[in-house]
Amino acid sequence: MTELYPPSRIEYLLRQREVYGRHLFGVFPAQYPREILCAMNILPVEIWDPPLDTSHADAHLQPYICSIVKLGLELIIQGKGGILDGFLFPHTCDSIQNLSSIVNDYLKPGKPCYFFYYPKWPYRESSRHFYIDQIKSLAVRLGEQFGALDYPRFKQYVEKGQKVASVMRELYSLRARGGLNASNVEFYRTVRQGEFLHPDDLIPLLEKFLAESQGTPRNDTSVILSGVLPNPPEILALLDELKIRVGDDDLLACGRRYLVPPSQSQDPFEALAERYFQMPPCTTRNSPIRERLEDLINKIEGSNARGVIFCMIKFCEPELFDLPHLIEGLKKKGLPILVVEVEPNQGLTGQLTTRIEAFGEMIR
Amino acid sequence: MVKRLMSLSKKIKYRLMKDVGAPGIMRFLGMGKKRPPRKKSPSLGPPLTCNRSLKELMAMHYLLSRYAQGAMPVAWVTSGAPVEILRPFDFYTFYPENHGALCGAQKMGPELCAEAEEHGYHQDLCSYARIDLGHYFSGKTPVGRLPKPDLLFASNNICQTVVYWYKALAEYWKIPLILFDTPYNFGEINEVDISYMVHQFKEMIPLLEQISKRRFRYKRFQEIVGLAKEASLTWGEVLSTMKVRPSPMTIFDAFMHLAPIVSLRGLLAALEHYRALLAELKDRVAHGVGAIKNERWRLMWDNIAIWYKMRDFSNLFAERSMNFVTATYTNAWTETIGYLDEAKPFESMAKAYSLVILNNNLNHRLQLMERLIQEFQVDGLVIHSARSCKPYSVGQYDLKKLITERLGIPTVVIEADITDSRAYSEEQAMVRLEAFFETLEG
Numbered sequence: 001m002t003e004l005y006p007p008s009r010i011e012y013l014l015r016q017r018e019v020y021g022r023h024l025f026g027v028f029p030a031q032y033p034r035e036i037l038c039a040m041n042i043l044p045v046e047i048w049d050p051p052l053d054t055s056h057a058d059a060h061l062q063p064y065i066c067s068i069v070k071l072g073l074e075l076i077i078q079g080k081g082g083i084l085d086g087f088l089f090p091h092t093c094d095s096i097q098n099l100s101s102i103v104n105d106y107l108k109p110g111k112p113c114y115f116f117y118y119p120k121w122p123y124r125e126s127s128r129h130f131y132i133d134q135i136k137s138l139a140v141r142l143g144e145q146f147g148a149l150d151y152p153r154f155k156q157y158v159e160k161g162q163k164v165a166s167v168m169r170e171l172y173s174l175r176a177r178g179g180l181n182a183s184n185v186e187f188y189r190t191v192r193q194g195e196f197l198h199p200d201d202l203i204p205l206l207e208k209f210l211a212e213s214q215g216t217p218r219n220d221t222s223v224i225l226s227g228v229l230p231n232p233p234e235i236l237a238l239l240d241e242l243k244i245r246v247g248d249d250d251l252l253a254c255g256r257r258y259l260v261p262p263s264q265s266q267d268p269f270e271a272l273a274e275r276y277f278q279m280p281p282c283t284t285r286n287s288p289i290r291e292r293l294e295d296l297i298n299k300i301e302g303s304n305a306r307g308v309i310f311c312m313i314k315f316c317e318p319e320l321f322d323l324p325h326l327i328e329g330l331k332k333k334g335l336p337i338l339v340v341e342v343e344p345n346q347g348l349t350g351q352l353t354t355r356i357e358a359f360g361e362m363i364r
Numbered sequence: 365m366v367k368r369l370m371s372l373s374k375k376i377k378y379r380l381m382k383d384v385g386a387p388g389i390m391r392f393l394g395m396g397k398k399r400p401p402r403k404k405s406p407s408l409g410p411p412l413t414c415n416r417s418l419k420e421l422m423a424m425h426y427l428l429s430r431y432a433q434g435a436m437p438v439a440w441v442t443s444g445a446p447v448e449i450l451r452p453f454d455f456y457t458f459y460p461e462n463h464g465a466l467c468g469a470q471k472m473g474p475e476l477c478a479e480a481e482e483h484g485y486h487q488d489l490c491s492y493a494r495i496d497l498g499h500y501f502s503g504k505t506p507v508g509r510l511p512k513p514d515l516l517f518a519s520n521n522i523c524q525t526v527v528y529w530y531k532a533l534a535e536y537w538k539i540p541l542i543l544f545d546t547p548y549n550f551g552e553i554n555e556v557d558i559s560y561m562v563h564q565f566k567e568m569i570p571l572l573e574q575i576s577k578r579r580f581r582y583k584r585f586q587e588i589v590g591l592a593k594e595a596s597l598t599w600g601e602v603l604s605t606m607k608v609r610p611s612p613m614t615i616f617d618a619f620m621h622l623a624p625i626v627s628l629r630g631l632l633a634a635l636e637h638y639r640a641l642l643a644e645l646k647d648r649v650a651h652g653v654g655a656i657k658n659e660r661w662r663l664m665w666d667n668i669a670i671w672y673k674m675r676d677f678s679n680l681f682a683e684r685s686m687n688f689v690t691a692t693y694t695n696a697w698t699e700t701i702g703y704l705d706e707a708k709p710f711e712s713m714a715k716a717y718s719l720v721i722l723n724n725n726l727n728h729r730l731q732l733m734e735r736l737i738q739e740f741q742v743d744g745l746v747i748h749s750a751r752s753c754k755p756y757s758v759g760q761y762d763l764k765k766l767i768t769e770r771l772g773i774p775t776v777v778i779e780a781d782i783t784d785s786r787a788y789s790e791e792q793a794m795v796r797l798e799a800f801f802e803t804l805e806g
Contacts, residue, residue, distance in 0.1 A: 060761050062779070064488060064751050069758075089550075094524050097548050098726065098758035104550070105727035106762040115550035119560070120520065120527065122543060126563035130547075133556045286527050286543070289535050315488050317754070321528035324484030325535055 023085040032090045035161045039154040046195035047072045049344035066315040069095045086112040092284045121286040158268040160199040167206040168258040176303035181215025184236040222247030227311035231344040242360040247303025256282045283318035293329040306363035307336035378435035405679035414641045426507040432456035433511040437576040440513040444522035451588040451630045453576035459627045464492035468671030468783030470506045490752040491784035493529035519544040521723040523755045546718040561714035586706040592630040593704040598638035599625045600698030605645040606689040610654025612645045615688035616678040619669045625697045660685035667748035668782045690740040726759045744804045745775040776800035
């Protein structure tokens with residue numbers, strides 16, 4: 001299936017600029033109105049886990065700051081984001097909030113930096129108004145540099161976003177039922193192309209992957225993956241080796257953003273707001289813990305999962321705070337749980353491998 | 365009927381305690397056998413007489429909180445939340461962060477944090493939160509007993525952490541959580557943000573009426589906003605007395621006297637306390653009485669206090685003739701309060717509460733620190749990199765570099781935690797401080 005993917009991210013991005021004249025924006029995790037950017041001919045390139053050593057970022061950030069924030073800063077300091085035309089920082093957590101200011105106010109990378117605040121739970125009528133105002137405000141601010149938002153074009157991109165969500169839902173649903181004939185590695189490699197592919201390239205890729213991966217239902221043991229990222233990638237490979245299928249996920253970078261129901265609204269701003277408020281529960285939007293637990297239980301039931309693996313990025317406060325409640329709730333249901341502390345790019349230690357293998361044995 | 369009678373009996377009990385019982389207990393404790401005074405550095409000046417009234421005020425607040433449950437609605441509130449909106453509904457307000465600081469100062473932090481850790485809360489999480497959750501699981505507290513809340517009231521203007529923490533409490537207690545969501549000021553505050561916050565206040569009122577079973581009284585609300593403003597401005601005047609050489613108090617005194625503006629804001633008791641403290645400080649200034657005997661160097665503190673090291677640091681710096689005369693932390697409860705306006709309480713509260721230091725960009729913080737350094741004639745800066753507080757700490761390494769470059773004053777970063785002493789290394793801190801002292805004394 002390798003021909004599905006672009007040869008390399010950097011080549012793809014350069015081509016986007018050269019052929020389509022698209023501006024490239026580095027976007028930090030996690031929630032933002034992608035369609036606004038695309039409609040303004042800006043391609044969002046998400047910055048989650050660039051494969052870098054964080055020695056430069058360590059001079060700016062304390063040892064108790066998570067590696068996602070450090071890797072993002074490292075990318076900027078090392079100039080690896082040289083091809084980018086600007087940065088967008090969504091208000092995901094305290095660390096990303098302050099990182100945005102370090103970059104904008106102190107490091108001054110010579111590229112425009114934008115910030116996107118989204119309302120936090122508990123949601124009220126004011127939250128909805130505010131969210132729409134925020135999207136419009138972002139469009140106006142970007143418009144000052146990249147030209148005004150073209151409404152019909154925006155509408156088209158919202159429709160494309162709906163199409164992406166629809167194929168994602170189908171992929172996730174097929175996988176949950178055991179009907180997806182693809183490894184965990186292949187699945188996440190494909191899904192994560194959404195972090196930088198333009199929708200015109202992403203939609204056919206997802207559709208092709210879906211068509212090629214439909215197969216006879218698999219009887220592998222299923223687990224749910226929870227956390228921020230399906231990292232390190234070695235976890236997925238190990239699960240493949242152990243014949244354990246990730247039946248569904250509660251990952252910030254994946255399922256929590258992609259699995260949104262279709263919008264009924266004709267107005268593109270309203271449609272984006274509808275999507276935001278209907279996203280699966282997430283720590284970064286302050287969703288109540290009971291909703292997260294219910295969502296996890298639904299995923300477990302829907303994918304016939306035998307256990308949950310929490311991949312916790314060290315120092316990630318939003319995720320760590322919810323964990324005790326989730327564990328307690330899942331244990332009450334008699335579900336096996338494995339909590340592993342991981343770094344996005346640091347592979348698996350022997351000890352971690354043994355723990356995952358033992359967990360696999362237990363749930364089989 | 366039985367419920368009503370019980371509630372009435374609790375109200376009478378509370379009233380009796382407030383008017384007769386608690387003051388009597390305070391007097392009795394005051395007359396009783398006094399604890400031998402703790403060892404104080406000879407380099408320190410005379411202690412403030414208002415320290416005693418502060419202790420009484422806060423002891424009374426904690427004591428009465430036990431009787432509030434059932435007599436009136438009880439709310440647990442984050443330190444930066446706009447408490448003025450709760451006061452017209454007669455909520456008894458309790459501040460877990462203040463309780464956390466108290467536990468830290470009494471060196472109970474590790475014990476309570478460990479209780480939370482046993483229940484799955486990671487050691488990397490905020491230690492105020494772990495202390496509070498540790499109290500939830502164990503009931504341990506240095507103040508006897510804490511009132512069970514009917515409401516959790518949080519604002520993310522100081523951090524997102526308080527919301528994650530209060531969400532957990534809401535789940536355990538099955539009680540409502542109201543959030544005052546304050547958009548972060550990456551740039552300047554704008555009308556959309558203000559309108560969102562005003563809208564939230566208006567949405568809160570019916571909820572608060574429902575929880576408290578009391579009607580909202582707009583005039584009373586305006587009076588409370590006025591009282592809060594006056595107390596905060598008076599607190600600002602208290603801090604301003606430290607501009608004088610020698611400074612009549614140290615930042616360690618200010619850390620202690622911060623409690624009423626955090627916990628009793630909007631109540632007359634806070635204002636009265638600061639009026640008395642201000643009078644005492646002015647008297648000290650008039651008589652040239654310094655908080656330390658030989659003030660040669662004047663320092664600034666950045667971030668929350670290291671509560672379990674207060675006494676040690678107070679002595680250590682005084683012995684070096686160094687006095688902390690300002691802090692970004694103590695300043696936070698007066699910096700934006702000028703925005704408060706009884707005539708426009710909602711709009712003005714939106715500004716006052718969303719423009720606070722931790723909800724503002726780092727450029728704002730740099731400018732604020734530069735201004736304080738100039739106004740208070742600061743010779744050196746001590747930065748506490750607090751493991752518990754990411755919004756306060758992320759960016760400090762760059763702040764240090766910029767302040768050193770722009771103002772040429774010595775600066776030092778101490779890696780520690782606000783209440784969990786397990787995250788503090790005395791050796792490492794002293795190595796850094798010794799180097800700082802050498803540069804300063806140079």
